[in-house]
Structures are given as structure tokens and as C-alpha cells.
Amino acid sequence: MGNNRTSAVDGRLPVTKTYKLYVGGAFPRSESGRVYQVTDKKGQFLANAAQASRKDVRDAVSAARKAFPKWSGATAYNRGQVLYRVAEMLEGRREQFAAEVGAAEGVSPKRAQADVDAAIDRWVWYAGWTDKVSTVLGSANPVAGPYFCFSVPEPTGVVGVLAPRASSLLGLVSVVAPVIATGNTCVVVASEERPLPSVTLSEVLATSDLPGGVVNVLTGRTAEMAPWLAAHADVNALDLCGAPEELRADLERAAADTVKRVLPAPATEPDWSREPGVGRLRAFLETKTVWHPTGV
Amino acid sequence: MGVPSTTASAVSTASAGAVSATLPAHLADAVRDDAALRRFLHGLPGVDQVGLEQRAAGLATRSIKKAAKLWAIDTAIRMVDLTTLEGADTPGKVRSLCAKARRPDPERPDVPRVAAVCVYPDLVEVAVAELAGTGVGVASVATAFPSGRSSRAVKLADTRLAVEAGASEVDMVIDRGAFLSGRYGEVFEEIVAVREACGEAHLKVILETGELATYDNVRRASWLALLAGADFIKTSTGKVSPAATLPVTHLMLGAVRDWHAQTGEARGVKPAGGIRTTKDAVRYLVAVHEVAGPRWLDPHLFRFGASSLLNDLLMQRRTQLDGHYSGPDYVTVD
Numbered sequence: 350m351g352n353n354r355t356s357a358v359d360g361r362l363p364v365t366k367t368y369k370l371y372v373g374g375a376f377p378r379s380e381s382g383r384v385y386q387v388t389d390k391k392g393q394f395l396a397n398a399a400q401a402s403r404k405d406v407r408d409a410v411s412a413a414r415k416a417f418p419k420w421s422g423a424t425a426y427n428r429g430q431v432l433y434r435v436a437e438m439l440e441g442r443r444e445q446f447a448a449e450v451g452a453a454e455g456v457s458p459k460r461a462q463a464d465v466d467a468a469i470d471r472w473v474w475y476a477g478w479t480d481k482v483s484t485v486l487g488s489a490n491p492v493a494g495p496y497f498c499f500s501v502p503e504p505t506g507v508v509g510v511l512a513p514r515a516s517s518l519l520g521l522v523s524v525v526a527p528v529i530a531t532g533n534t535c536v537v538v539a540s541e542e543r544p545l546p547s548v549t550l551s552e553v554l555a556t557s558d559l560p561g562g563v564v565n566v567l568t569g570r571t572a573e574m575a576p577w578l579a580a581h582a583d584v585n586a587l588d589l590c591g592a593p594e595e596l597r598a599d600l601e602r603a604a605a606d607t608v609k610r611v612l613p614a615p616a617t618e619p620d621w622s623r624e625p626g627v628g629r630l631r632a633f634l635e636t637k638t639v640w641h642p643t644g645v
Numbered sequence: 646m647g648v649p650s651t652t653a654s655a656v657s658t659a660s661a662g663a664v665s666a667t668l669p670a671h672l673a674d675a676v677r678d679d680a681a682l683r684r685f686l687h688g689l690p691g692v693d694q695v696g697l698e699q700r701a702a703g704l705a706t707r708s709i710k711k712a713a714k715l716w717a718i719d720t721a722i723r724m725v726d727l728t729t730l731e732g733a734d735t736p737g738k739v740r741s742l743c744a745k746a747r748r749p750d751p752e753r754p755d756v757p758r759v760a761a762v763c764v765y766p767d768l769v770e771v772a773v774a775e776l777a778g779t780g781v782g783v784a785s786v787a788t789a790f791p792s793g794r795s796s797r798a799v800k801l802a803d804t805r806l807a808v809e810a811g812a813s814e815v816d817m818v819i820d821r822g823a824f825l826s827g828r829y830g831e832v833f834e835e836i837v838a839v840r841e842a843c844g845e846a847h848l849k850v851i852l853e854t855g856e857l858a859t860y861d862n863v864r865r866a867s868w869l870a871l872l873a874g875a876d877f878i879k880t881s882t883g884k885v886s887p888a889a890t891l892p893v894t895h896l897m898l899g900a901v902r903d904w905h906a907q908t909g910e911a912r913g914v915k916p917a918g919g920i921r922t923t924k925d926a927v928r929y930l931v932a933v934h935e936v937a938g939p940r941w942l943d944p945h946l947f948r949f950g951a952s953s954l955l956n957d958l959l960m961q962r963r964t965q966l967d968g969h970y971s972g973p974d975y976v977t978v979d
Contacts, residue, residue, distance in 0.1 A: 407970055410970070414972075414973075577969070577970065580968075580969030580970070581969060581970040581972070582963075582969065582970060582971045582972040582974065582975055583970065583971070583972025583973065583974065584972075603969070606969075607969075
């Protein structure tokens with residue numbers, strides 16, 4: 350109980366947060382028991398985060414697979430409502446997120462606040478897309494026969510997401526929201542250097558109506574976890590957004606062994622504040638085309 | 646609790662003919678009549694519940710990795726009684742199950758075959774035709790499975806139906822009602838009768854430990870079945886929860902070990918129901934090795950009654966050999 354652990358202002362002992370993983374709706378420590386130090390941009394200690402192992406990857410994939418039938422089977426309207434509820438919860442934690450983003454990214458409080466606001470708006474934007482995506486990306490096809498022919502987009506399945514390395518909240522939201530908006534479930538490997546906002550986002554997801562397992566967040570060494578995720582036969586798609594440059598080719602090769610859909614990483618991290626478009630929604634959808642005889 | 650004298654005399658007749666000739670004196674004495682049987686079963690030492698559960702939990706923490714794990718997976722596959730016991734079973738489903746039993750992982754011919762396919766008596770014929778010449782056995786449940794609530798005549802007819810259709814193994818259920826109300830002679834006599842109806846077929850006796858309430862009862866039922874000539878003692882039907890548990894299997898393995906020590910005969914154990922993952926299966930194998938002995942790590946003396954376990958074993962086998970995690974898309978849905 351040294352002075353350094355006592356808040357200078359009111360003499361209270363600070364209650365510090367344990368940053369854990371988010372798997373299947375619960376907050377476990379890493380199976381390996383490991384943690385690693387997270388620092389701010391200047392190298393000052395911020396917190397210890399859980400350092401997930403390949404077995405945590407395995408558990409997260411099982412949790413995501415288990416959550417898939419219910420989440421993909423929910424109506425688009427219901428998914429939209431749930432995602433909007435997440436945005437409501439984000440709104441309630443604006444200050445906390447702004448402080449964490451500011452500490453993680455080393456930006457001014459004003460800039461951090463703007464990023465958080467943009468992230469909440471992004472989430473609402475994708476929540477709105479849930480019941481529009483099949484209209485925009487699906488079609489009723491003209492065919493030369495007495496049939497209706499429809500093409501409808503369907504979720505790919507379990508998506509492995511390597512979150513952007515620099516943008517700890519806006520970037521994270523911009524890659525996770527489109528994946529789950531269309532009915533996929535995902536395993537997210539958070540930014541290695543800036544993982545803390547992702548853990549707080551997990552707490553938001555856990556306290557909204559999102560079913561456990563739809564989003565699973567792992568913190569730790571990207572280079573350690575990514576190969577297991579890329580090679581896992583029960584993962585259907587991979588977003589390489591935050592993959593380290595030197596690993597990208599290997600990850601694509603590993604993903605090809607089990608015929609995963611891969612969204613390649615951009616050469617440099619994009620400016621997340623720009624209008625995202627439907628590219629990321631489309632990336633993790635399969636098109637199912639059905640022919641149906643017209644009534645006689 | 647009193648047993649009619651006719652039952653007692655029937656016990657003595659049956660035991661005189663089929664069982665007692667090969668048994669050591671004190672066991673032959675136990676099946677002399679109903680009173681002796683009761684005295685013997687109630688004279689068995691009580692089970693230390695805490696000790697048993699602790700030992701089971703302690704052995705379950707043992708870590709089996711790499712080559713040993715691969716060996717365990719292949720051994721477990723060879724021990725699986727691939728089971729389908731649904732009201733909705735069809736000849737088609739049994740045929741596809743048999744195909745899986747013959748070649749569990751079609752992409753890897755080196756995967757061993759399972760021990761047997763386990764079906765209801767009316768589907769034995771289908772399974773026998775599918776599995777002829779493969780070395781995979783056909784097991785059939787019988788004796789009014791799963792409740793065992795029917796007359797002796799019906800139970801024996803059920804057994805004969807299975808055996809005449811070609812079943813090489815019969816899984817019978819004991820009459821738990823009779824056992825729990827202390828009518829041991831009746832249960833004994835029934836097992837002996839079914840044993841005779843089986844002819845050449847192996848007899849597995851299902852104790853349904855989930856309904857026996859205490860470990861002491863499980864120990865008594867195990868000895869009762871062994872005395873009556875069971876080739877295997879099996880934990881459960883799979884229709885009652887809890888089904889197979891590690892402590893109960895420990896107890897039954899202990900009974901089989903003691904039986905071997907006293908008579909020189911090796912009898913088998915089959916946990917059934919609720920074993921779904923490779924991890925569970927490996928825990929059972931550790932128990933077999935530690936409680937009964939390495940000799941029991943053999944499909945002739947230890948079986949798993951399971952349906953979904955095989956898929957997990959195959960996935961884990963792929964994971965071990967491919968160096969990456971496998972998924973349910975790569976095994977058959979059944």
C-alpha cells in the first residue's frame with residue numbers, strides 16, 4: 350500500500366482494470382496465463398493485456414462457430430436493432446473511449462473525441478445496412494423460362510479479422526461492424542500495440558444484446574496467432590487488414606489450403622474517416638442463386 | 646424384499662449349469678442361492694466416494710501429447726462402438742453408419758476401423774449385410790432397451806431376434822427396478838438366461854449407473870453381472886442422464902481387475918453416453934491404463950459407446966497430422 354498506489358487527489362486506492370480476452374461472451378484470461386505490457390506512444394506503461402495463445406484462437410473459433418447459426422439466422426431487422434443497441438452503449442462510454450484512444454494513439458483529446466464520435470457514427474451506419482444489403486447486393490434475375498431467379502447474399506461464416514494496427518477504435522469498428530452486420534461471426538485479433546480500446550469495446554458488446562460468441566476479441570502477438578487463424582479449417586474467411594507486411598504472403602498461402610475467402614490488406618492503412626462504401630460488406634458475403642418455377 | 650423360493654432354486658439351477666463350474670470356490674458359493682448372492686453383494690467393501698472422485702479427477706489432469714496422443718486417438722477409434730439408437734433410424738442411416746465404420750475418414754485410408762456398429766435388433770440384418778467380411782462387429786441392444794420393462798419371454802425373444810439376424814454382440818439392460826428393490830436373484834437369473842440365448846454372441850450388460858443412485862450399488866451390479874457371465878459391463882444406455890462418468894468407469898474397471906485377479910478371466914468395460922470429445926476419450930484411456938492395466942487398452946476389453954465421439958477423434962487426428970486445426974466441414978454429418 351505504498352503512496353504510489355494511492356490516488357493523490359482523495360486518498361482512495363485506485364481500482365485498476367484487468368484487461369482480458371473476450372471469447373464466447375465471457376472474459377477469460379489467456380489459457381497460457383501470459384500477459385504483455387502495453388505502452389503509450391512515448392513508451393510509458395499503460396496496462397498489462399492478456400497475451401492469447403493458439404489455444405485461445407481455437408476456443409474463440411469454436412465460440413464463433415457455435416454462435417453462427419443463431420446470428421446468421423436472425424432477421425436482418427433484428428440484427429440492425431442489436432447493432433444499434435451497441436451504438437447506444439458506445440455513446441454512454443464516449444469519455445472512457447476518448448481517454449483510451451488518446452492514450453493509445455498519442456493524439457490530442459479533441460482528435461481522440463472526434464475519432465470516437467466517428468466510430469459510433471460508423472457503427473450506426475453499418476447497423477442501418479443490415480436490412481438493406483440484400484436489396485442492394487441481391488437481385489431478381491431475368492431468365493428465359495417460366496422461372497423466378499433470385500440471387501441473395503448470404504454470410505460466409507466465421508471470419509478471422511486482423512484488426513488495423515494504428516487506428517485502435519475507428520479502424521477496429523470499421524472492420525468488425527461490416528462483418529457482423531451481414532450475419533457472419535468473427536474472431537478479432539486486436540492491434541498488438543494498441544489493444545486497450547478493443548477490450549473496452551468487448552465490454553460494450555457484452556452489455557448490449559449481441560449474443561455471446563458473435564464477436565470474439567483476442568489481444569496478443571499478431572504474428573503468433575495469425576498463422577493459426579489462417580490455417581484453421583473451421584474459419585471461412587480472413588481479413589488481413591492488420592497483418593504485418595512480412596506475414597501477408599504466408600497467411601494467404603495458409604488460407605488457400607482450406608479455400609478461405611481472403612480480403613487482402615491495403616498497402617498502407619487507409620484513412621478510416623472516409624466514407625467506407627459497401628466493399629467490406631460485400632467481402633464476406635456469398636451469393637446464393639435460386640430458381641423457382643412461376644405459378645401456373 | 647423376500648424372494649420366492651422358486652426364484653432361489655432357479656438361481657441355483659442356472660448357476661450349477663453355466664457358471665459355477667469354472668469359478669473359484671468363494672465365487673461359486675456366492676451364486677449358490679439367492680441368500681448367498683445377497684450376502685456376497687452386500688459383503689463387498691463400500692466405496693469411498695470422495696477418494697474415488699478425487700482419483701478420477703486427478704488422473705483426468707494427465708497430459709497426453711504428440712505421438713502418445715496420436716496413438717491414443719487411433720486406439721480410441723478402434724474401440725468405438727459406433728451407435729445409432731434413435732426412433733427415427735432407417736436402413737439408409739444404418740448403411741451410411743456402416744460405411745463410416747468401414748472407413749471412418751475416406752481421405753485417409755490409414756485410419757483404423759471402429760470395433761462395432763450398435764443398432765436396434767430390427768436393423769441388425771442391414772448392418773450385418775453391410776459389414777460382412779470387414780471385421781467390424783455388429784452389436785445390437787436387446788431386452789426391451791432402454792427401460793428393460795417387459796416380460797422375460799419378450800426379452801429373450803428380443804435377444805434371439807438380434808442373434809438370429811447375425812449380431813455378434815448383444816447389449817442387454819438389467820432390470821433396475823428389481824435390482825434396486827433387492828431382488829438380485831431375479832436380475833442374476835435374467836442375465837444368465839439372456840447369456841444362454843446369446844449363444845456365440847458376446848454379452849454386454851448395461852447397468853444404467855445413472856439410475857443406480859450410489860457407487861455401492863454400481864459395485865454390486867458390476868459383480869452381479871460378472872458373476873452371471875457378462876463379457877462386458879457397460880455403464881449406460883445413453884438415454885438417461887448422467888450417463889457414463891469417469892468415477893463410475895473407474896469403479897467398474899476396478900471390478901473387472903479384481904475379477905481377473907480372482908478368476909484369471911479378463912472381462913471388458915464399456916462406458917457409453919456423454920463421451921463426445923477426444924479429451925474425454927483420452928481421460929478414459931488413462932483410467933483404463935491406471936486402474937485395470939495396459940492389457941485392457943484393447944478393443945476386446947474396452948469400448949466406447951458413442952455416436953459423435955468418432956467425428957471429434959477424426960478431427961483431432963487431422964489436427965495432429967496436418968499441423969492446423971480441423972473443422973466439422975471435413976467429417977461426415979450423421
